[in-house]
Amino acid sequence: MRVAGLKLSLKPAITGIFSRSGSKTQVSVLKENIWIICSTVFYRIEHQLSPGGTGIGLALTKEMVQLLQGTISVESIKGEGSEFTVLLPVTRNAPLSDITEAADLIKVTDDQYDKASSYAEPLHPLQTPKELLTVGAIVPG
């Protein structure tokens, strides 16, 4: 049974101006962007949603996005889902990487996976907020 949906999509976008000279239409590119859109859909809203995390992960994401000179925004509808939109500028100045496989760009070893996921809110089954609540409820006797 799947209870929630998550869609990550990538959309290139160009902002430009159209100009016409004679019968020809020219487009001059002003700005090229890429959108990373992450939508969450809740299929079964009758279930109680888990409490959210600390929000530090999201604050850090915002810093990362800003570092890349992009923007991040969110739109939520209660009980239906939310949509995070990351907008990153497109440049093509960096040296062409001779690495051909995506996997080689970042080696996801166990250690690095831990490191990467440490930026996020709980991913590990034992690190869910549910577990946190359980621990808090125990009174030493």
Place this chain on the structure above:
Amino acid sequence: MADLIKARPGEWMGTGLQKIKTNSHILLRLVNQMLNLAKAEAGAVSVNLVRRDVNKYLAYLVEQFSSEALRRKIDLKFTSAGEPFEMDFDPEKLVHIVTNLVSQCPEIYS
């Protein structure tokens, strides 16, 4: 918790140790996040751009979450135009961004 294990090891040794471990991990994660946030705010994080097909890279990143999504009963999809899209990006920063976006999908108790 430690006191409880000491007092009644038979009852608390198993679950108690696991809880201590889990909470230590949560704390460590939180400390790391705060540390990284402080670094980012202080401008001590550098951008390392490479020019590559960002489409392929993102698809690869999302793929890394497939088993995690399956376990959490989340229907995870990645959509794009499918054509290679070459641009400058920082592979490491993108991992953080995607990891976080995917993690925003809440757990649902059934």
